[in-house]
Amino acid sequence: MAEWYNEISLEDLKSGIADKSIILVDVREADEYAQGHIDGALFVPLSAFDPSKIPAPAEGQKVVVYCRSGKRSVNAMEQARLFGRRDVSTHFGGGIIGWQKAGEPVVTGM
Template identity: 50%
Template sequence: MPVDLSPATVDGLLADRAILLVDVREPQEYAAVRIHGALLLPLSSFDPLALPPADRVRVMFHCGSGKRSAMAVARCRQAGLDHGEHMAGGIQAWIAAGLPTVTLDPASGGVIDRR
């Protein structure tokens, strides 16, 4: 089982630069709305061996609701990597908590940074 962390906890860890936040959603989801500083590694092409070792970097996963990020944790463990944390509720919970996002303006295609 992955270790669930709240969006508020993840936000604090990001602010402290204590984690590498990995978004395992697909590119079109990431383009529509994302967390500032999150790295995109879609689950559809996810390779746990592309991640830095857990003793060097604390990796945290997130997705839309928490299901795919839990799958990423499982794939890491199957590969022998100790990346076992993810954000409970995914970006939906992040948005519900009122935390900042980066989105695209559908009218102009411009980036909107909601900090």
């Protein structure tokens, strides 16, 4: 695994969502996103990934990327890095699977 990115814990993710210090990005595909995503997540699918669609974080904010289980989020971070986005360097490795296994709620639809 690369050393230039970070993983965020479930608890840190939840508190960052609650206090708006996280810009959350879901890189799964439309059908997966519609079936259930973390409330407030931006939809930027990996198949048409465009790092410019991710807003730059404000002071004290960070961008966190997630997918189903952690593989596509790493791919997305690598693409963002190649694009020059050094601020897209944290992911929730458990993905939506880990989120749901922890009993956390999801939102359906686009």
